[in-house]
Amino acid sequence: MSVIVTDAGFGPGTQAEVVALADLTDQTAVDLSNTDDPALLQAHLDRLTLIRVAFPAFNDGRAFTIARRLRMMGYAGRLLALGPVIADQYSMLRRVGFDGAEIPDDLAARQPAEQWQFRAADWREHYYQAKLRA
Numbered sequence: 001m002s003v004i005v006t007d008a009g010f011g012p013g014t015q016a017e018v019v020a021l022a023d024l025t026d027q028t029a030v031d032l033s034n035t036d037d038p039a040l041l042q043a044h045l046d047r048l049t050l051i052r053v054a055f056p057a058f059n060d061g062r063a064f065t066i067a068r069r070l071r072m073m074g075y076a077g078r079l080l081a082l083g084p085v086i087a088d089q090y091s092m093l094r095r096v097g098f099d100g101a102e103i104p105d106d107l108a109a110r111q112p113a114e115q116w117q118f119r120a121a122d123w124r125e126h127y128y129q130a131k132l133r134a
Contacts, residue, residue: 001013001104001105002014002102002103002104002105003102003103003104003105003108004080004100004101004102004103005090005100005101005102005103005108005113005116006099006100007094007100009113009116009117010108010113010116013102014029014050014052014080014102016028016029016049016050017029018030018031018050018052019031020033021033021036021040021041024041024044026047028047028048028049028050029048029049029050029051029052030044030048030050030051030052031051031052031053031054031082032051032052032053032054032063032066033054034053034054034055034056034060034062034063034066035062036066038066038069038070038073039069039073041070041073041075042073045070045073045074045075045077048075048077049077049078050077050078050079050080051070051075051077051078051079051080052079052080052081052082052102053066053067053070053079053080053081053082053098054082054083055081055082055083055084055085056083057083057084058084058085058086058089063081064092064093064096065096067079067081067093067096067097067098068096068097070097071096071097078099079097079098079099080098080099080100080101080102081093081098081100081101081102082101082102083102083103083104084103084104084107085101085103086107086111087111087115087116090116
């Protein structure tokens with residue numbers, strides 16, 4: 001099982017059918033590994049409602065780049081980090097374009113919603129790129 005973390009707190013894990021990139025045909029939800037090329041989704045972005053990008057470990061940051069590229073390509077649907085990201089990474093997840101994270105139940109038990117809420121509250125406060133654009 002899993003828990004979805006957003007600015008609003010914890011919620012139930014994904015219930016939709018999600019397929020791997022290699023299996024994508026006409027589905028609306030896809031999982032990307034941290035080694036997949038997001039450009040392969042260009043033709044599908046208009047119909048996808050959910051993309052989850054895998055974080056195989058909290059110290060593997062390649063998914064941050066994938067998320068940013070997806071948003072720069074125009075993806076406007078729901079974008080979730082998938083895997084053992086930690087509360088300390090939440091602000092950066094939001095800054096690069098993730099809407100939240102889907103984390104394992106055991107991680108949610110070790111890092112309760114209050115720890116994530118603290119990070120959610122200040123992710124815009126220290127968003128230096130937005131300040132530069134203003």
